[in-house]
Structure formats: C-alpha cells, structure tokens
Amino acid sequence: MTTFDAKQLANVGVRNLQPYQAGKPIEELERELGISDIVKLASNENPLGLSSKVRAALQDTLSGLARYPDANGFYLKAKLAKKFGIAANQITLGNGSNDCLELVARTFVNDSHEVIFSQHAFVVYPLVTQAIGAKGVAVPAKDYGHDLEAMLAAITDKTRMIFIANPNNPTGTFLTTDELSAFLAKVPANVLVVLDEAYYEYVSEAERAPSFEWLAQYPNLLVSRTFSKAYGLAGLRAGYMVSHPEVADLMNRARQPFNMNSLSLRAAEVAIDDDDYLQQSVAVNAAGMEQLVAFCDKHGLPYIPSHGNFLTIEVGDNAGEIYQQLLQAGVIVRPVAGYELPRHLRVSIGLPEENEAFIRAMEQLL
Ligand SMILES: *Cc1c(COP(=O)(O)O)cnc(C)c1O
Numbered sequence: 001m002t003t004f005d006a007k008q009l010a011n012v013g014v015r016n017l018q019p020y021q022a023g024k025p026i027e028e029l030e031r032e033l034g035i036s037d038i039v040k041l042a043s044n045e046n047p048l049g050l051s052s053k054v055r056a057a058l059q060d061t062l063s064g065l066a067r068y069p070d071a072n073g074f075y076l077k078a079k080l081a082k083k084f085g086i087a088a089n090q091i092t093l094g095n096g097s098n099d100c101l102e103l104v105a106r107t108f109v110n111d112s113h114e115v116i117f118s119q120h121a122f123v124v125y126p127l128v129t130q131a132i133g134a135k136g137v138a139v140p141a142k143d144y145g146h147d148l149e150a151m152l153a154a155i156t157d158k159t160r161m162i163f164i165a166n167p168n169n170p171t172g173t174f175l176t177t178d179e180l181s182a183f184l185a186k187v188p189a190n191v192l193v194v195l196d197e198a199y200y201e202y203v204s205e206a207e208r209a210p211s212f213e214w215l216a217q218y219p220n221l222l223v224s225r226t227f228s229k230a231y232g233l234a235g236l237r238a239g240y241m242v243s244h245p246e247v248a249d250l251m252n253r254a255r256q257p258f259n260m261n262s263l264s265l266r267a268a269e270v271a272i273d274d275d276d277y278l279q280q281s282v283a284v285n286a287a288g289m290e291q292l293v294a295f296c297d298k299h300g301l302p303y304i305p306s307h308g309n310f311l312t313i314e315v316g317d318n319a320g321e322i323y324q325q326l327l328q329a330g331v332i333v334r335p336v337a338g339y340e341l342p343r344h345l346r347v348s349i350g351l352p353e354e355n356e357a358f359i360r361a362m363e364q365l366l
Contacts, residue, residue: 011131011133012111012133013111013130013131013132013133013134014131016130017127017130017131018127020123020124020127021123021338022043023040023042023043023332023334024040024042024327024332025040026038026040026332029327029330029332033327033328033330035330037330038330038331038332039330039331039332039350039354039357039358040332040348041310041331041332041333041334041347041348041349041350041354041355041358042332042333042334042346042348043234043334043348044169044199044228044229044308044309044310044348045228045229045232045234045348046229046230046231046232046234046281046309047284047288047348047349047350047351047354048232048277048280048281048284048351049232050232050233051232051270051271051274051277053270053271053274053277054232054233054267054270054271054274057266057267057269057270058263058266058267060266061262061263061266064262065262065263067262068258068262069258069260069261069262069265070262070265071257071258073091073093073260073265074088075265075269076093076240076260076265076268076269076272077091077093079269079272079273080240080242080272083272084212084242085212086212086215086242087245089245089248089249090215090242090243090244090245090248091240091241091242091248092240092241092242092243092248092251092252092255093238093239093240093259093260093265094224094238094239094240094241094255094259094260095237095238095239095256095259095260095261095264096226096228096234096237096238096239097196097198097224097225097226097228097239097240097241098124098239099237099239099255099259100224100239100240100241100251101124101125101128101163101194101196101224102124102128102131103241103251103254103255104161104192104194104222104241104251105128105129105131105132105134105161106128106132106254107250107251107254108160108161108192108250109129109132109134109160109161110132110133110134111132111133111134112134112158113134113135113158113159113160113161114134114135114136114137114156114158114159114160115129115134115135115136115137115159115160115161115162115163116137116139116151116154116155116159116161116162116163117129117136117137117138117139117162117163117164118138118139118141118145118146118147118151118164118165118168119138119139119140119141119340120141120144120145120168120170120171120339120340120341121138121141121146121163121164121165121168122163122165122168122169122170122196123338123339125163125165126138134160135158137154137159139151139154141171143173144171144173144304144312145168145171145173145174145175146164146166146168146173146175148175148179148180148182148183151164151183152183152186152187155187155188155191159191160191160192161191161192161193161194162187162191162192162193162194163194163196164180164193164194164195164196165196165198166180166195166196166197166209167199167202167203167306167307167308168308169198169199169308169310170310170312170334170336170339170341170344170346171304171306171312171341172304172305172306172307172308172310172311172312173304173305173306173307174203174207174307175209176207176209177207177208177209177210180195180209180211181209181214184214184217184218184221187218187220189219189220190220191220192220192221192222192247193218193220193221193222194222194223194224194241195209195211195221195222195223195224196224197209197211197223197224197225198224198225198226198228198229199229199230199307199308199309200225200230201229201230201231201278201281201282202229202230202282202285202307202308202309203307207307211223212242215242215243215244219244219246219247220244221243221244222241222242222243222247223241223242223243224239224240224241224242225239225240225241225242226238226239226240227239227264227267227268227271227272229308229309230278230281230282230285230309231268231271231272231274231277231278231281232271232277232281233264233267233268233271236263236264236267236268237260237261237264238260238264238265238267238268238271284349284351285309285349287352288349288350288351288352288355289306289311289349291352291355291356291359292311292313292347292349292355292358292359293311295359295362296311296313299362299363299366301313301314301315302314304344309348309349310346310347310348310349311346311347311349312336312341312344312345312346312347313344313345313346313347314343314344315343315344315345316343317342317343319335319337319342319343319344319345320335320337320342322345322362322365323335323345325361325365326345326358326361326362326365329361329364330357330361331357331358331361333345333346333347333348333358334346334347334348
C-alpha cells in the first residue's frame with residue numbers, strides 16, 4: 001500500500017529548508033499588542049516612503065493592469081542601460097533582487113556543486129544553495145566581514161559559484177575596490193562570482209567599486225542591485241542583475257516570463273531617474289547613522305561600523321530579551337542570532353524621530 005508523505009515527495013534540499021525569517025510586520029505587532037504608533041526598523045526599508053513621482057506613475061499604470069506586463073521590461077532595461085553605460089542584453093530583471101539570486105543558482109548550479117559564501121552573510125545565499133541540493137560552504141568571517149583569502153582557499157573543483165554581499169547584510173561590512181579586484185583576478189574563470197550590491201547607493205561615490213566595468217574583464221562576474229533600499233520600492237519587488245550577455249541570456253530563459261509586474265516595472269522606470277529622492281535617501285541615512293552611532297558611543301555599546309542603511313549593535317547576551325522588550329515598547333528591530341550573531345541586534349536607519357523612539361526605548365532598558 002502506498003501512503004502520502006509530502007516530505008518524502010519533496011526534493012532533498014527542500015525537505016529541511018528553514019523558511020526565510022522576515023522582519024516582523026507592523027500590522028502583526030499591532031494585532032498582538034493592540035497598540036498603534038509602532039516604529040519598524042527591522043527590514044532595511046526606506047523610511048522616506050514612496051516618492052511622489054512614483055506614486056503618480058503608479059496611478060497612471062492602474063488602468064492597464066488587465067494586460068500582461070512587458071515580459072522583457074524593454075523600457076526599464078533601456079533606462080538602466082543608459083544610466084550605467086551597459087547594454088540592455090546584459091540585464092536580467094527580477095521580482096526583487098532575491099529573484100535574481102535564486103535564478104542564478106537555478107540556472108548554473110546543481111546538486112553536484114559547491115557554493116561559497118561568508119559566515120554572517122545574507123541568508124538567501126545558503127537558502128537558494130540548499131533548495132537546489134548543492135553544498136553550501138560557509139567561510140568563517142574576519143572582523144564580521146568577508147575573508148576573501150579564506151574564500152579563495154575554499155575553492156575546489158566542485159565550486160560553481162561564490163556569493164559576496166558588498167556592503168554585507170546584516171553586518172554592514174565593506175570590501176574595498178582593491179580587495180575585490182585582487183580577489184576577482186584570482187578566481188578561476190569557471191567559477192561564477194555573484195556580487196550583491198543591494199546597498200550600493202549608500203556607499204560614498206569615492207568608495208564604490210566599478211563593478212559594471214569589471215564585467216568586460218570578468219565574464220564570470222554577475223552584479224545584482226535592487227530598488228528595495230535606497231529607491232524605496234521594497235513592497236513592489238524590483239531588482240536586477242548585470243552580467244555577460246550570454247549569462248543574462250541563459251538566466252532570461254530560466255526566469256518566469258512575467259517576473260516583474262506592470263506596477264513594479266513602471267515604478268522602477270520612474271525611480272531610477274528620481275535623483276532628488278535618491279539624494280534625500282542617502283542624506284537621511286547618513287544623519288540617522290550618526291544619531292545611532294552617537295547613542296552607542298554614549299552608552300559604550302559596541303557596534304559593527306556599517307556601510308549600509310542599518311547598524312548592527314552588540315547589546316549583550318540578553319539580545320533576545322531586549323528584542324522582546326523593544327517590541328513591548330512598540331519598536332521592531334531584527335534579531336540576528338540566526339546569522340551566528342546572538343549578542344547583536346540589527347537596527348535599520350529610520351527617520352530622526354523613529355531613531356529617537358528606538359534610542360528612548362533602549363535607554364529605558366539599559
Ligand atoms: C535587502 C537585500 C537584498 C534585496 O532584496 P530584494 O529582493 O531586492 O528586496 C539583496 N541582498 C541583500 C544582501 C540584501 O540585504
């Protein structure tokens with residue numbers, strides 16, 4: 001007799017997959033505590049909210065929603081190509097850059113391969129690796145960041161891909177242009193390097209890596225960027241990957257034809273030209289970072305210097321308790337014990353008054 005066993009039916013990699021732990025939604029805490037005025041600093045979202053230009057464009061797009069989106073994202077690719085001096089056929093659009101990170105793994109990696117990433121790196125890397133049954137190789141971090149020498153040493157003849165987040169989430173650590181270019185020069189050409197630049201826009205212009213320019217020299221390099229952070233479109237899901245055209249061609253065959261919807265396409269087209277909003281995002285972030293760093297310094301709380309839109313603070317052995325007490329005070333931050341950082345909490349940079357709410361709640365607890 002046969003019995004139904006869903007777990008046995010599932011692919012090996014999926015059976016023991018731990019679901020992605022998202023930041024706690026505001027509505028959920030409202031329901032649980034019956035309070036309002038909740039401050040969410042848990043998912044590195046843009047505290048400015050949707051720009052007025054994007055809002056207007058979305059209104060205009062509504063009437064066309066009975067139609068399928070443009071499956072090739074012609075206008076968005078054209079804008080990205082023009083802005084960054086790349087070719088449209090180097091671009092793969094994604095339902096958020098997470099979609100691209102998953103797509104690259106699905107396109108190039110199978111269960112005989114190894115995928116290298118760093119300890120404390122973005123959890124999506126081990127997730128997508130495990131889901132396809134490949135072996136994840138987590139290389140111990142150095143000063144909370146990527147140890148590129150050790151990552152090179154971890155390459156074997158089974159290695160198919162290396163994920164690098166720069167800046168990294170949840171640590172905010174950053175690799176310089178020199179460090180990265182020396183690394184790329186040493187990676188074998190048959191190993192793909194995925195450089196995840198989700199926080200690129202927050203890095204000062206002088207420090208930004210010329211990652212798109214490197215593509216001409218390194219056809220095994222893929223660079224991902226997102227509209228979820230500095231461009232403020234997290235809820236719409238818009239991201240992209242830039243690579244060698246043949247790599248992009250393969251990924252575009254494997255992706256869902258309508259992985260970006262009409263609203264996210266239109267919003268991204270408008271957002272990419274909205275320099276005022278981007279500048280404001282960066283300025284608000286810099287000011288908020290100073291505010292949080294000053295708080296940490298005042299109380300002698302160690303933190304990991306961050307190049308992103310968040311600060312990961314070492315609050316101590318009772319980080320889990322502090323997280324819960326902050327929730328009671330209506331402030332949602334992000335526990336990072338799942339990233340092997342059990343003494344830290346990650347705090348996204350908010351508006352000045354949101355950062356202040358976090359600081360006040362913390363000062364009550366300290
Ligand atoms: C936030 C983040 C992303 C972006 O995810 P989206 O799917 O584009 O919203 C990608 N990589 C890292 C490291 C991130 O922190």
